[in-house]
Amino acid sequence: MEFLYHFGPVFTLSSMAILCAGTIGGLLLGATPGLSPTMAVALLIPFTFHMDPAQGLMLLGAAYTATVAGGAVSAILLKIPGAPANIATALDGYAMARKGEGAKALQLCFIASFIGGVLGVLVLIFLTPVLAQWALSFGPSHLFWIAILGVTIIGSLDSKSVVKGLLAGCVGLWIAMIGYDSIQGVERFIFSEHLEGGVHIIAALIGLFAIPQVIEMLEGGRHKRTFELVSVKPHSVWKSAKITLGFPRALTIGSIVGVIIGLIPGAGGQIAGLVSYDQARRFSPDSEKFGTGHPEGVVAAETANNAMVGPSLVPLLTLSVPGSPTAAVLLGGLLIHGIFPGPNLFEKHGDVAWAFINSLLVGQFLMMIFGLYIAGLAAHVVRIPPAILASGILVLAVFGAYSVQNSQSDVVVMLMLGIGMYFLQQYGFSPAPLVLGVILGPIAESNYVQGRIIAQAGDGMFSYFCLGTMNLVLISLVVLSIVYSVATEIRMRRLDAVGEAAT
Amino acid sequence: MSDNVAGRLQQAVAAGVVLALGLWIALVSFSVEDPQPYLFPQLIAVAFVGLAVVAFLRALRGANRTGSGMSVEQLQNTAPAIALMLAYIFVAIPTLGFYAAATLAFFVLYSLYDPKSHKLASTWLMRVAVTAGFMTLIYVVFAMGLRVQTPRGMFI
Numbered sequence: 001m002e003f004l005y006h007f008g009p010v011f012t013l014s015s016m017a018i019l020c021a022g023t024i025g026g027l028l029l030g031a032t033p034g035l036s037p038t039m040a041v042a043l044l045i046p047f048t049f050h051m052d053p054a055q056g057l058m059l060l061g062a063a064y065t066a067t068v069a070g071g072a073v074s075a076i077l078l079k080i081p082g083a084p085a086n087i088a089t090a091l092d093g094y095a096m097a098r099k100g101e102g103a104k105a106l107q108l109c110f111i112a113s114f115i116g117g118v119l120g121v122l123v124l125i126f127l128t129p130v131l132a133q134w135a136l137s138f139g140p141s142h143l144f145w146i147a148i149l150g151v152t153i154i155g156s157l158d159s160k161s162v163v164k165g166l167l168a169g170c171v172g173l174w175i176a177m178i179g180y181d182s183i184q185g186v187e188r189f190i191f192s193e194h195l196e197g198g199v200h201i202i203a204a205l206i207g208l209f210a211i212p213q214v215i216e217m218l219e220g221g222r223h224k225r226t227f228e229l230v231s232v233k234p235h236s237v238w239k240s241a242k243i244t245l246g247f248p249r250a251l252t253i254g255s256i257v258g259v260i261i262g263l264i265p266g267a268g269g270q271i272a273g274l275v276s277y278d279q280a281r282r283f284s285p286d287s288e289k290f291g292t293g294h295p296e297g298v299v300a301a302e303t304a305n306n307a308m309v310g311p312s313l314v315p316l317l318t319l320s321v322p323g324s325p326t327a328a329v330l331l332g333g334l335l336i337h338g339i340f341p342g343p344n345l346f347e348k349h350g351d352v353a354w355a356f357i358n359s360l361l362v363g364q365f366l367m368m369i370f371g372l373y374i375a376g377l378a379a380h381v382v383r384i385p386p387a388i389l390a391s392g393i394l395v396l397a398v399f400g401a402y403s404v405q406n407s408q409s410d411v412v413v414m415l416m417l418g419i420g421m422y423f424l425q426q427y428g429f430s431p432a433p434l435v436l437g438v439i440l441g442p443i444a445e446s447n448y449v450q451g452r453i454i455a456q457a458g459d460g461m462f463s464y465f466c467l468g469t470m471n472l473v474l475i476s477l478v479v480l481s482i483v484y485s486v487a488t489e490i491r492m493r494r495l496d497a498v499g500e501a502a503t
Numbered sequence: 504m505s506d507n508v509a510g511r512l513q514q515a516v517a518a519g520v521v522l523a524l525g526l527w528i529a530l531v532s533f534s535v536e537d538p539q540p541y542l543f544p545q546l547i548a549v550a551f552v553g554l555a556v557v558a559f560l561r562a563l564r565g566a567n568r569t570g571s572g573m574s575v576e577q578l579q580n581t582a583p584a585i586a587l588m589l590a591y592i593f594v595a596i597p598t599l600g601f602y603a604a605a606t607l608a609f610f611v612l613y614s615l616y617d618p619k620s621h622k623l624a625s626t627w628l629m630r631v632a633v634t635a636g637f638m639t640l641i642y643v644v645f646a647m648g649l650r651v652q653t654p655r656g657m658f659i
Binding site: 408 | 518521525539540551554571581592605610612616637644645649651
C-alpha cells in the first residue's frame with residue numbers, strides 16, 4: 001500500500017492544474033481525427049522539459065489516458081476512430097449516434113472508460129513493484145535480451161509483415177548508433193554535420209510519428225472532406241451511468257481482456273477493443289443487436305481499451321519494455337527527465353514513479369468528468385479542416401524538436417526522419433518498431449558491451465549470453481514472438497487467397 | 504492485409520533501397536581498423552542485411568503483400584507539402600527567422616490545401632486570421648511560456 005503515501009504531490013494546485021490541462025487537451029486531441037495518442041504524447045514531451053519530472057510525467061500520463069478515451073468522440077460521431085484503440089467503439093457507437101443517441105453513446109463511453117481505466121491502473125499499482133523486485137536480479141545479458149525482445153515484439157506484432165517490422169527495428173537500432181560511441185568516443189555513421197550530436201530521441205519521436213501524419217492528411221489534395229456529422233442531443237448522465245452498470249458482463253469482459261492484452265508488450269489498444277467487443281457479443285443474449293447501435297458493444301470496447309492503458313505501463317516501468325507504441329513514447333519522456341525505468345525504478349525514483357502512477361488514477365476521474373461535459377465541445381473539434389490541422393502540427397513539430405536542446409540540427413533530423421518514414425510507411429514499414437529501436441538501441445548496446453567484458457573474463461560469449469534459465473526464457477520469448485507473428489501472417493495470407501478465389 | 508498492394512517493381516525498389524542501406528552499414532562496420540566501437544553495429548548489420556535480403560527476394564517474387572505504395576496522384580498531392588517543408592527548414596528559418604518562417608509556412612500550407620475557393624476575399628481573410636491566431640498562441644507558449652531562444656533571421 002506504499003502508493004497511498006505518495007498522493008500528496010498529485011493533489012497540489014499546480015499538479016491538479018497540469019492534470020486538468022493534460023486531460024482536456026488529451027480529450028480534444030484524441031477527438032481530432034488523424035491525431036493518434038502516440039503523436040499527441042510525442043508532441044507534448046517538449047512542453048515537459050521545464051517542469052518538475054513528476055509533473056512532466058503527470059501531463060504525459062493524463063494526455064495518454066485522455067487521448068485514448070477522446071478518440072471515441074470521432075468514432076461515435078463520424079465513424080472515424082480518433083485512435084486505432086477506438087475501432088471497435090465505432091461499430092455500435094456510430095449506429096447509436098445515427099439513431100439520435102450520440103450523447104448517450106459518448107456518456108456510456110466515458111463511464112465505461114473510467115471503470116476499465118481505474119481497474120487497469122490498480123493492476124499497474126499492485127503488479128509493478130512485484131515485477132520490479134523480481135527484475136532486480138537481472139544482469140547485462142538479461143537486459144540485452146529484454147531490449148531485443150522489446151524490438152522483436154513490437155516489430156512483429158505492430159506490423160502486417162514480420163520481416164518489415166523487424167527491419168524497421170534494425171533501422172531504429174542503427175539510428176541509435178549514429179554519433180559518438182559512448183564508451184570510446186569514436187565517430188560512427190556521421191555523414192552530415194547535423195548528425196554530429198547523434199539523433200535525439202525526442203526529435204526522432206516527433207519526426208517519426210508527426211510528420212508522416214501531416215503528409216497523410218494532405219494526400220487527398222484540395223478535395224473537400226465530406227462526412228456526415230450527426231447531432232448530439234442532450235441525455236441524462238445518471239441514466240447513462242445506470243445503463244453502463246446494467247451491463248456487468250460487458251464491463252467484466254472488457255476489464256479482463258484489457259488488462260491481459262495491456263500486459264502483453266506490443267499488443268495495443270485496438271486489439272483489446274476488438275477482442276473485448278467480440279467476446280461480449282459471443283456471451284451476450286442480445287448478440288444479434290451488436291452492430292446495430294447496441295450500448296453493450298460501446299461499453300465492452302471502451303472498457304477494454306482504457307483498461308489496457310495501466311497494464312501497458314507495467315512492462316515499461318519494470319523491464320523498460322513498452323507495452324504499446326504510446327508507452328514507447330512515454331519511455332522517451334522518462335529518459336528525458338533522467339529517469340531510467342527498470343528494476344531499480346522504485347529504489348532510485350520511487351517518489352516520481354508513485355506520483356506518476358497515482359496521477360494516472362486521479363486522471364481517470366478527471367477524464368470521466370471532463371469527458372462527460374466537453375463531449376459537446378469535442379463535436380466541434382472533429383470538424384477542424386485537415387489543412388489547418390496539418391499546418392499546425394508541422395509548426396508545433398518544428399518548435400517541439402528545436403526546444404529539445406535549442407538546436408536547428410534536431411529540426412533537420414526530425415523532418416528528414418519524418419519524410420523518410422512517410423515513404424517507408426507506404427511500403428508497409430511501421431514507425432513503432434523503428435522508434436523502439438532508437439530508444440532501446442543504447443540500452444541493448446551498453447548491456448552487450450558490459451556482458452562481453454564479463455563473458456571474456458568467464459566462460460565465454462555463448463555461455464554468458466545464451467545459457468542459464470533466464471537467458472533461455474528470454475531467447476524463447478524472442479523466438480516465440482517472431483514465430484507466432486510469422487504463423488499469423490501466413491494464416492492471414494491464406495485467408496486473403498481464399499477470399500480472392502471466392503470473388 | 505492491404506487491399507491495395509503496391510506493384511512488384513515499387514516493392515522491389517523500396518526493399519532495394521533498404522538493402523542498400525543495410526549493405527552500407529555492414530561495409531562501414533566491418534571495414535574499420537579498430538572494431539571495438541563497432542561490435543554492436545556489426546551484430547545489427549548482420550541481422551539487417553539478412554532481413555533486407557529476405558524482403559528484397561520476396562519483393563522480386565511479388566510476395567510482399569503490405570503497403571499500398573505511391574500512386575501518381577498521391578505524389579502530385581504530397582509533393583508541394585514536402586517541398587514546402589524542406590524550404591521551411593532549409594531556407595526560410597535561416598533567412599527569415601523562426602517565427603516569421605513558421606508564420607509563412609503555416610499560411611502557405613493551409614492556403615495550398617484549403618478546399619475553399621482562392622477567389623473569395625473572405626477565404627483569404629479567414630486564412631490570415633487563423634494563421635495570426637495560431638502563431639500568437641505558439642509565440643505565447645514557446646517564447647513567453649517556455650522561454651525557448653530561437654535563432655533570428657531578417658525577422659524574429
